[in-house]
Every structure is written in C-alpha cells, then in structure tokens.
Amino acid sequence: MDRRQFIARAAAAIVTIRAGSVLAHQKKVQQDNLIAEPPSAQYEKIALWKGTPPGGRGPSGGELLNARDALSNVARPSLQVFKPGHPNGQAVLVAAGGGYKRMEMGKEAWPAAIWLTRLGYTAYVLTYRLPREGWHDGNMVALQDAQRALRIVRSGEKHVSLLGFSAGGHLLGMAAARTGFQSYPEQDALDRTPAYADRAALIYPIITLEKPYTHTSTHNILVGSHATDEENARWSIQNFVTPHTPPMFLVQAEDDPISDPHNTLIMAAVCQHEHVPVDMCRYSSGGHGFGMGKPGTPTMEWPLRYKSWLEI
Secondary structure, three states, rough: OOOHHHHHHHHHHHHHHHHHHHHHHHOOOOOOOOOOOOOOOEEEEEEEEOOOOOOOEEOOOOOEEEOOOEEEOOOOOOOEOOOOOOOOOOEEEEOOOOOOEEEHOOOOOOHHHHHHHHHHEEEEEEEEEOOOOOOOOOOHEEEEEHHHHHHHHHHHOEEEEEEEEEEHHHHHHHHHOOOOOOOOOOOHHHHOOOOOEEEEEEEEOOOOOOOOOOHHHHHHHOOOOOHHHHHHHHOOHHHHHHOOOOOOOEEEEOOOOOOOOOOHHHHHHHHHOOOOEEEEEEOOOOOOOOOOOOOOHHHHHHHHHHHHHHHO
C-alpha cells in the first residue's frame, strides 16, 4: 500500500480515533473579550524585506482595509508584533486566511494576537503578499514572506509556533512542512539560517489542492483551474510531511462549506503515518471562518484546547 492509499484509508478511521473524544467533550467555553476590530493595543511593525521584496513589481499605493477589516493591496509585507505584559518566553507567528485574495485580520489574526498576549505569548501577525496583486514571482510570494517571517521571529525568539487560519493555515502549513525549500534567492545573512517552527496549529485549513478538492479560492489563486496533477501535488501540504515535521494541532467543523472537512483528516492521517504528534478537534457545527469561535456553536471550545496544547 503506497502513502496516498494509506492516507485515504486512515482518514476515515481518525474520526473515531481522534475526533470522537472531542465531540463527546463539547461544551461552550466563555472567551475573554475577544475583539473583531483593528487592535487598540500598541504594536511594533517590522518590515520583512530591506527594499523591494524578491521578484519585484507588485501593487501601487497603500494597504487597503475594508469595512470587514480584511486587508489587501500589500506592497510592503511586514510583521505586527504584539507584546504581552508578562512574557512567558514563547512566540506565535499568526497568519489570517482569505483565500489568498485578502487577509481576514479583524476576524482572525488580531483577535488571536490579543488573546495570545493575555496568556503571555508574543504574537507576530504576518501581513503577506497576495499572489494576484501583480508580483513577478506570482504564487510563490506568500510563501517567501512566511519563510522570511519565520527567520525573523526565530532570530529573536527561542520557542516559535505557528497559528494559521484557512488559507493562512495552508501558508503556514507549507512553511512548517517545507523547511528545506528555498522559495527565494538569499537576500542577506538572515537567509542562511533555517526557517522552522517548533509546532503548528492549523485552523479550518486548506491542506490539499489535489482532486477532488480543487474548488477553493486557494486552489484557483495558486495553481488555477487547469492545473496539472503535478502542480496540485506541489502545493498540497500532506505531500511534504516527514518525521521532522513539527507537532500539529488541527481544528475544523464538520459542516465547513469552504475547506472540505477531509482536509484535516488527510493531514492527521499523514502525520500519524510519519509519526508526527497530532491533536485534532472536530466539531459538529461552526462552518468556516469562525476565528476564535462562533457563538452558539461548539467551536467556542477550541481556544481552550489550543491553550492546553501550547502548554505541553
């Protein structure tokens, strides 16, 4: 039995192995003042690149933040650094989703960052380039930014984990799994250091771009509707998981209409196959894009489980 056959057969079994206990434990957890608007907390901004990012070109003008606090038109990718009052010595790199067309900062990244700082974690929110905004390097630009961001964070932090939502989960999942991949030419001495994370949490992520999971914006933006099987495989996280991949924490609702719920099952199966520690929370309802939890659904529980996982 080859690797892909194993993953396909194991995915269904994981529902019983991993998710059954989670669904049995569903309870609504009260969250502390989660926000969904631009943060009023003070943060430091760090540019990812000195001058023009790799490949050049890109959009003109400043960043655009729409009425839903979704960000686009990113010409200068950066990190927003949120520092806790009482740091615990650990950092989390956060990436919002948005189908690689925008970044849902107000719904995902900023609430997560504020929540993390209250627990003592330094949160680094990644503003990454969007592939369809005129960049010469096309579908590679977001991964370039994620790898560069990891190097910057790692240069100042001893313990670094990842937290990605939806397409941001795909982006950080690729960064976690493809540590040896050189997505851009060396720019300075920092790029001679490894870009790796100690662990990664992927929340309703896009994991695979392979058939039959080709309906997402992530697939359309990165490889297009006429992509070959090889192109689909090249951007599917599960194909790059090895025993050296960091421990994974996966969250998804079973009624997710955007990221097929098989995504997290596929990822959990390959992690088990490669002996990578994996924890998975699956919920009966919550849909897609629930951020730190959708009121009235069992997804309100996942931050509590994530907190416990971070403390292991």
